[in-house]
Amino acid sequence: MAKMNMLHAINSALDITMAEHPQACIFGEDVGYFGGVFRATSGLQEKYGKHRVFNTPLTEQGILGFANGLAAFGAPALAEIQFADYIFPAFDQIVNESAKFRYRSGNEFNVGNLTIRTPYGGGIAGGLYHSQSPEAYFAHTPGLKVIVPRNPYQAKGLLRAAIKDDNPVLFFEPKRLYRASIGEVPEEDYTIELGKAEVVQQGTDVTLLAWGAQMEIIEDAAKQASEQGISCEVIDLRSILPWDVEAIAQSVTKTGRLIVSHEAPITNGFGAEIAATIGQECFLHLESPIMRVCGLDTPYPLALEKEYVPDALKVLAAIKQSMDF
Incomplete structure (x- = not known):
């Protein structure tokens, strides 16, 4: 290593x-x-x-x-x-x-x-x-x-x-x-299977899903939520196409709640496909509507980058909203 x-x-x-x-x-x-x-x-x-x-x-x-x-x-x-x-x-x-x-x-x-x-x-x-x-x-x-x-x-x-x-x-x-x-x-060769999501933190109250740089954001939000007594399951999707429907559905069946976060604009972002599919797969298990915390429907700004990108506080607000539904 x-x-x-x-x-x-x-x-x-x-x-x-x-x-x-x-x-x-x-x-x-x-x-x-x-x-x-x-x-x-x-x-x-x-x-x-x-x-x-x-x-x-x-x-x-x-x-x-x-x-x-x-x-x-x-x-x-x-x-x-x-x-x-x-x-x-x-x-x-x-x-x-x-x-x-x-x-x-x-x-x-x-x-x-x-x-x-x-x-x-x-x-x-x-x-x-x-x-x-x-x-x-x-x-x-x-x-x-x-x-x-x-x-x-x-x-x-x-x-x-x-x-x-x-x-x-x-x-x-x-x-x-x-x-x-x-x-x-590892300095030697190894592979990680494509098409498989990874549960990086187990939880019981709400599923947080992201990929790439947004993972550290939802992990931060999960930590803050835990300090308020909310248990978050954190999942890295890793593969957008194909994506691991089974792993996400299994998690949401357990927690009853799902929040998806990505940097891309919210309209027709990949979070929309996830929400539609999991809404269908887990409809009878959902305790609140599936939520998305995403970039805004504007060109990516320079001066207002911090306001544009989803951060831990925005995800935390979504967690609370989902729990209070």
Whole structure:
């Protein structure tokens, strides 16, 4: 085990992959000698050469077009989109090409070797073009997997599982946690199963559900709630697509209450899908309406970032409202 922040853990996962697969390539804007804008790929070009770790032109649709072709020929394609906000020029390549390769060929060919990494979310005063959380756009697309880690240990294990998966995977990395989150991480290889949520704290009164950087927010809220005699079950969804309906339903059947928190705007955020599904699955067990504590339906602000992002006090208020219903 070694102390790593999330960037080190991601770098370690990529390093293992590059050593494991001679054809694996890392590519994106400034990922070469520069190591990417957040330095996630630092040292890998020196170790594996410019022909395997290289910069691309500033064209996201070109990055994913190339990635689809590389992955279709069986090479692990490790594409980086510099910020999740920049992914939209590549939207067509991802939802109409990457996601449909296997289906349209009747499983004769696929791009299952494709992993798309991208920093997402707020917390760095990035304003409206460097702070968005677009996971819900891609959760609407069959053929993709969408993953979000909450800490360094999760980041390395989930990324390695994503790279080994037989489907194209979008791997959203909470940029606020890159250097802020530090923990014990195995230096050797390991994986964490995709599509499974994790109960990080047992509770009996209310279920709190989030993913990525929002996990520390709901954990803080759960701690404050416990001081007021409210027992919270805290769950990290981890996988947006597919998502673990069974684990969430099992928890809500026990607690009778559910609060979902995410940074993305509340309207049509992934919390809406969770609320609809769990409302159907657990209707007879619910003690109060399912609640969402989310970002606002506005562009992500710069000066008012703290007011926009859900925090522990907002989640705590929702907990009290749910308990008092």
